[in-house]
Amino acid sequence: MPYNSSAIPPSEEVTGHSALPLSRVKKIIRLDDDVNGCSNNAAFLVTIAAEMFVQYLAEQGLKMTYSDRKQRKTMQYKDLAAAVARVENLEFLADVIPPTVPYKQVRERKNKTVKDAEAGQLTLNGQRILPIGSSNGRKKGSAETDTIAAAGGRERGVNGDKGNEIEMS
Secondary structure (H helix, E strand, O other): OOOOOOOOOOOOOOOOOOOOOHHHHHHHHHOOOOOOOOOHHHHHHHHHHHHHHHHHHHHHHHHHHHHOOOOOOOOOHHHHHHHHHHOHHHHHHOOOOOOOOOHHHHHHHHHHHHHHHHHOEEOOOOOEEOOOOOOOOOOOOOOOOOOOEEEOOEEEOOOOOHHHOEEOO
């Protein structure tokens, strides 16, 4: 007997049953602190709405699968991520289903953030604040090499001038 790989289309007739288990949906609804109780009819409607949403998301993902250069029969995560990125109705899922990023880009971002952290931070007026414990090759305690000296809750320049004060809060 040959293997049947064709999808079973959803039935269009109303049967009064849902594919998602009603008891699980009720448990999920009860987890919300704002909801005191939920009738069976309301839980059934939430179940049907969730089913319709999953079907819509799957259809949009399938469209992205077909629009790919290589015609595939299997929907992948990247198809759902592309659907979330391109379809306006699904934008609220951008945090839940982010686009895939190649490992090389992740590694480059990590290296960049490490280098930025080692270099220190810039203040609004362009002064560089070095991380604690780093002298950057300078002698400690030298008034000429210190870029920022704390005085009375405010940061002042080397000479104590108020021209480049920054409020610390």
